[in-house]
Amino acid sequence: MSGLLALLDDVAGIAKIAAASVDDVAAQALKAGSKAAGAVIDDAAVTPKYVHGFAAKRELPIIWKIARGSLINKLVFLLPIGLALSAFAPWLIPPLLMLGGAYLCFEGAEKIAHALGFGAHHGGPDSSHDTGDPAHLEEEKVAGAIKTDFILSAEIMTIALAAIPPSNFWMEAATLAAVAVLITLAVYGSVALIVKADDVGLFMADNGRLGITQTIGRGIVKAMPVVMKLLTTIGTAAMLWVGGSIIVHGLAQMGWHAPEEVIHHVAEVVGHAVPANNITSTVEWLTKATLDGLLGLILGVILIPVGTKLVGPLWGSVFGKTAAH
Numbered sequence: 091m092s093g094l095l096a097l098l099d100d101v102a103g104i105a106k107i108a109a110a111s112v113d114d115v116a117a118q119a120l121k122a123g124s125k126a127a128g129a130v131i132d133d134a135a136v137t138p139k140y141v142h143g144f145a146a147k148r149e150l151p152i153i154w155k156i157a158r159g160s161l162i163n164k165l166v167f168l169l170p171i172g173l174a175l176s177a178f179a180p181w182l183i184p185p186l187l188m189l190g191g192a193y194l195c196f197e198g199a200e201k202i203a204h205a206l207g208f209g210a211h212h213g214g215p216d217s218s219h220d221t222g223d224p225a226h227l228e229e230e231k232v233a234g235a236i237k238t239d240f241i242l243s244a245e246i247m248t249i250a251l252a253a254i255p256p257s258n259f260w261m262e263a264a265t266l267a268a269v270a271v272l273i274t275l276a277v278y279g280s281v282a283l284i285v286k287a288d289d290v291g292l293f294m295a296d297n298g299r300l301g302i303t304q305t306i307g308r309g310i311v312k313a314m315p316v317v318m319k320l321l322t323t324i325g326t327a328a329m330l331w332v333g334g335s336i337i338v339h340g341l342a343q344m345g346w347h348a349p350e351e352v353i354h355h356v357a358e359v360v361g362h363a364v365p366a367n368n369i370t371s372t373v374e375w376l377t378k379a380t381l382d383g384l385l386g387l388i389l390g391v392i393l394i395p396v397g398t399k400l401v402g403p404l405w406g407s408v409f410g411k412t413a414a415h
Contacts, residue, residue: 141285144228149285152232157278159236160243164270167240168247173263176251184343187252190245191336192389196397198329199390201322246273249336284321287314331379334386353381 141149175182250269254262287310294307342350361374 141231144224146289148224148228150282152228153278153282153285155232156235156239157274159232160239160278161270161274163236163240163243164247164274165267168244169263169266169270172247172251172266173259176262177259183248183252184340187248187336188340190248191333191340191386192393193241193245194329194333195337195386195390196393197390198326198333199387200394200397201326201329202387203391203394243270249332284314284318287317327383330386330390331383332386334382334384334389335379337389338382338385349385353378353385356381 141152144152175186247266247270250266251262254265257265291307291310291314295304295311296307298304298307338349338353341347357374357377360377361370364370364373
């Protein structure tokens with residue numbers, strides 16, 4: 091009997107350790123995933139464009155196909171590459187992270203330039219041949235979206251890998267897998283809600299039995315263009331902020347601490363200049379984020395000719411016309 095009790099006690103101990111490990115994985119995944127906010131928001135803002143022009147009944151199936159491809163990108167290709175880098179070439183992670191940060195800066199600056207009427211935006215699905223067989227067009231759009239997603243997923247997984255505290259192989263693998271699944275669900279679940287919000291609003295407006303239901307439905311329909319514009323704006327700002335902060339932190343890791351120290355000092359000065367002490371830390375964070383974003387914008391503007399004249403055409407020649415959005 092004592093042996094059985096001892097065994098049960100051991101099992102309970104193992105269960106507690108397993109539960110703690112699950113909690114650690116979840117906590118690390120949430121923390122790591124939050125670091126990739128810029129790429130995540132951008133992904134959610136761009137993906138609805140891929141279902142534009144299709145019948146309403148095909149919208150969710152298309153989103154599911156893209157989400158499945160995104161999950162394959164992260165789990166089958168990028169996760170093993172990330173783990174291999176962490177195990178055998180950790181010195182490559184900061185440069186790769188900075189490369190992803192530079193790409194975010196370029197994307198954000200390019201979107202702003204396009205909004206101001208400068209240059210030709212390379213973004214979004216190609217609508218130049220939206221005719222012909224709908225099934226073939228759908229497959230083309232899905233394939234293009236998955237190619238674009240691979241770049242964003244690579245950024246997300248690299249950022250997440252860099253944010254994971256040093257741990258054993260299995261903890262890193264479980265955390266990266268959790269990040270991959272959680273972010274994919276968050277992005278494409280949000281996209282599905284955004285895409286179908288118009289239909290829900292129209293249904294409520296046309297079929298609601300109460301006046302308030304019809305009013306809410308009409309309000310949803312009117313609000314969606316504003317929501318999409320706001321989401322795009324937030325995504326652009328997040329890309330510049332995250333991209334700039336990655337570059338600054340990467341430079342510090344590689345030995346050049348001056349940019350990080352200057353930004354930190356300016357943020358402290360501005361924060362302590364605020365009379366209300368209870369918001370000092372918030373003001374410091376906002377100042378740092380703003381300076382990181384401005385640095386990201388400057389770098390992005392410098393990179394626009396490189397991306398549009400060199401990288402874009404090269405990417406198109408290798409992978410076809412669909413390039414990064």
